[in-house]
Amino acid sequence: MSGSYDLNALFAPKVVAIIGASATPGKIGNTVIQNLIDAGYEGKIIPVNPKSTEILGRPVVKDVAGLPHGLDLAVLTVPKQFVLGSMEELVKIGVKSAIIITAGFKEVGGEGAELEKKIQALCIKNNIALVGPNCLGLINMSDKVNVTFAPGQPLPGRISCFSQSGALFTSILDWALGEKVGFSKFISLGNEAVLNESHILEYLGNDPDTSVVMGYMENIIDGQKFIEKVKEVTRKKPVVVVKSGVSSAGAKAAASHTGSIAGADNAYSTAFKQTGVIRAQSMSEFFNLAQAFSKASLPQxxxxxxxxxxxxxxxMATDACEKTSLKMVQPASATIESLKKVLPSYASFRNPLAIGGDATATAYKAALEEIVADDSFNAVLVILTPTSTAFEHIEAITQGLIDTIKKTDKPVFPCFMGKERISIAEKMFQNADVPFFTFPEPAIESIETMYKYAQWKEREEMTYVVPERDKAKAAAVVEEAVKTGATEIVEYQAQQILKAYNMPALASDLATTADEAAAAAEKIGFPVVLKIASVQISHKSDVGGVKVGLKNAGEVRAAFTEVTERAAKMRPDAHITGCLIQQMAPKGTKEIIIGFKRDAQFGPLLMFGLGGIYVEILKDIAFRLVPLSKEDAHNVIREIKTYKLLAGARGEKGVNFESLEDVLLKVSQLAADFPQLTEADFNPVLVNSERAYVADVRLALK
Ligand SMILES: Nc1ncnc2c1ncn2[C@@H]1O[C@H](COP(=O)(O)OP(=O)(O)OP(=O)(O)O)[C@@H](O)[C@H]1O
Ligand SMILES: [Mg+2]
Incomplete structure (x- = not known):
């Protein structure tokens, strides 16, 4: 149904009715009207109240039935027990949008949650664009609308912000007022009974008055929808979010290594990364990025x-730069020549350009003019420490910088270090709409984030391919397991699936007796690996169930007896089918783990990492959401810290990366093909400079 909601009626209503309007100052039903008036709202305000005749100078309508048909926006502040009734009345007059400020619904559970469900169904059925319940309301400074009960009017600007927390909404507004950061739209989403962040993102993406989208989120209701919508927005404008709640609940009950490592927060981070959403790690970073993105152009x-x-x-700034992808190149020689004419001889004509502790407005302005004119640079950080000269000339210095900044397309970031003595400069920059920092590190982090976003905007389209596979053959194995009520498909059963997906499996055969084991080994060729085969034994090594490097039939027979007897003793509950005899991968391969875990919001989250016994400790892993593009498969491998180890350290040959990319794309396809598979480990995938071998696989079922 999304898309059919009239968000223009919500954000730029021509007529607003306040259901539960009050003549008493301080009551929500009064504050909302006062805020609308203070915002300079030019449309019609209709207070609805059965008892009053006039509120804040506006004639009152007794009940909803008295409202004009096709009303743009109704704001409900009535007590909880009257909300559903009012909504039913509003449906009758064909209301287009509504904001329910009233609380006491889903957030309290029980009866409140039931009531919210009824309101939700009513709005969905009648295409009412509903915000809330349990929210602060909405502001649209571009159209002079403020239907919140939040104190204070924000400044107009080009940032639009949505928040799942009403309390944070007021903090962000207050911070923005202090920093002279302006807003276009500001939405408190509340319980998101109908409209959620995906609807709002779609609207803001197309809104000509919004150039930066900011959001505070605690959860996403429909991950797939979010991905689909936000991807479109980040093509056009930056989306910066703070997402709280990073704990990985549920990870404990995981069946696989992947499951125990990949928490819900990894899914969120990956979704953000794959859609170009910028995730601020803290509120201070969130605010820094808000002012940087809204006040400066992107570094090219x-x-x-x-x-x-x-x-x-x-x-310090140079050090901070080292940790980023920014580069401190040197000025062009022509720039150096020009700088020598305008700066004292003791200045350093390198980057960082030290213009001297006694630099005045002339030196700062001249230096900045030369630097912005030099094509070698894409962004400029201007640092000032309040030395006695700088302090004496601070207003002139600031004004000179502002004048130059206003004339260039390049982003310039003043960083005046201090508090008391630089406060005048801070105010001047704020009033001039120039981003301002008091420390170099957050300034540089913000510049780098902007640069990365600029790169994201320019990126190539991804290529998606569907690997050739025999889906029916794999489906037969999965369905058989589901039918028997199994919770897992263990290695010996999964061999058919590897074959069906043309994965680089190792020759293997199931043996039910020691003689069969020896015969299978002869056929495969020595050395072989012998592994316990039991549907109930997931982690084979835990029961001493894996023997590698068996060199002859005698060793295989002995291993069969030893392994099956020990397993029977250690796991009397398990039915032991026999042993899997497997070709041994060549010496000198590296161990990789590839796996996935199905996330409730975002679907299968694929993990790539250095495998082996330390995977849970080192956690050197990288993630992608399924489906992976060819580029994803290429890049995810290069994201882990030990990538250099795989590429070949100290004269060693690098591994065959294409073969790993191939396995990644096939695992991605398997995850997409079978929703019944909740978790999977391909651990290890052994790889050398020649090829990869999938040496173990475990699939968990619903
Ligand atoms: N075919 C093979 N060739 C070479 N080494 C192998 C082979 N199969 C297994 N190994 C080695 O034995 C180890 C344990 O085998 P496997 O992964 O099958 O057992 P597991 O106990 O189920 O593992 P986990 O529970 O840790 O996933 C592997 O990590 C690998 O080092
Ligand atoms: Mg294993």
Whole structure:
């Protein structure tokens, strides 16, 4: 049904009715009207109240039935027990959108949750764009609408923000007022009975008055929808979110290694990364990015110039730069020549450009003009420490910088280090709509985030391919397991699936007796690996159920007896089918883990990492949501810390990356093909410079 909601009626209503309007100052039903008036709302306000005749100078309508047909927006502040009745009345007059500020619904559970379900169904059936319940309301400074009970009017601007927390909404607004950061739209989403972040993102993505989207989220209701919508938005404008609740509940009950490592937060981070959403790790980063993105243009390359009146901070900034993908290239020789004419001889004509502790407005302005004119640079950080000269000239310095910043397309970030003595400059920059920092590190982090976003916008389209496979053959194995009520498909059963997906399996055969085992080994060729085969034994090594490097028939027979007897003793509950005899992968392979876990919101989350016994401790892993593109498969391998180890350290040959990418794409396809598979481990996938071998596989079922 989404898309059929009239969000224009919600954000830019021509007529607003307040159901539960009050003549008493301080009551929500009064504050909302006062806020609308204070915002300079130019449409019609209709207070609805059975007892009053006039509220804040506006004539009152007795009941909903008295409202005009096709009303744009109704704001409900009536007590909880009257909300559903009011909504039913509003349906009769064909209301287009509504905001239920009233609380006491899903968030309290029980009866409240039941009531919310009824309201939800009513709105969905009648295409009512509903915000809330249990929210603060909505602001649209571009159209002078403020239907919240939040104190204070924000400044108009080009950021639009949505929040799943009403309390944070007020904090963000207050911070923005203090920092002179302006907003276009501001939405408190509340319980999201109808409209959620995906609807809002779609609207803001197309909104010409919004150039930066910010969001505070606790959860996403429909992950697939979010991905689909937000991907479109990040093509056009940055989306910066703070997502709280990073604990990985549910991970404990995992059946696989992948399951125990991949928590819900990994799914969120991966979804954000894959859709170009910028995740702020803290509120301070969120605010820094809000002002940087809204006040400066995007750096068109990684080259950063630093201008400073002090050596130490220049070095600090250079250090901070080292940790990022930004580069501190040197000025062009023509720039150096020009700089020599305008700066004192003791200045350093390198990057960072140290213009001297006694630099005044002339030096700062001249230096910045030369640097922004130099094509070597894509962004500039201007550092000032309040030395006695700088402090004396601070207003002139600031004004000179502002004048230059206003004339260039390049992003310039003033970083005046201090508090008391630089406060005048901070105000001047805020009023001039220039981003301002007091420390170099957050400034540089913000510049890098903007640069990365610029790269994201320019990125190539991804290529998706469906690997050739025999789905029916794999389905037969999965269905058979489901039919028997199994919770897992263990290695010996999964061999057919590997074959069906053309994965690089190792020759293997199931043996039910020691003689069969010896015969199978002769056929495969020595050395072989022998592994316990039992539907109930998932982690084979835990029962001493894996023997590698068996060199002859005698060793195989002995291993069969030893392994099956020990397993029977250790796991009397398990039915032991026999042993899997497997070709031994060549010496010198590296162990990789590939796996997936189906996330409730986002679907299968695929994991790639260095395998072996330390995987849970080292957690050197990277994630992608399924389906993986060819580029994803290529990149995810290069994201782990030990990638260099795989690429070949100290003269060693690198592994065959194409073969790993091939396995990744096939595992991705398997996860997409079979929703019954909840978790999977391909652990290890052994790989050398020649090829990969899938040496173990475990699939968990619903
Ligand atoms: N065919 C093979 N060739 C070479 N080494 C092998 C082979 N099969 C298994 N191994 C080695 O034995 C180890 C244990 O085998 P396997 O992964 O099958 O057992 P597991 O106990 O089920 O593992 P886990 O529970 O840790 O996933 C592997 O990690 C690998 O080092
Ligand atoms: Mg294993």
């Amino acid at each position: 390359g990684p080259n950063l110039a630093i201008i400073t009146n002090a050596g130490g901070p220049g070095i």
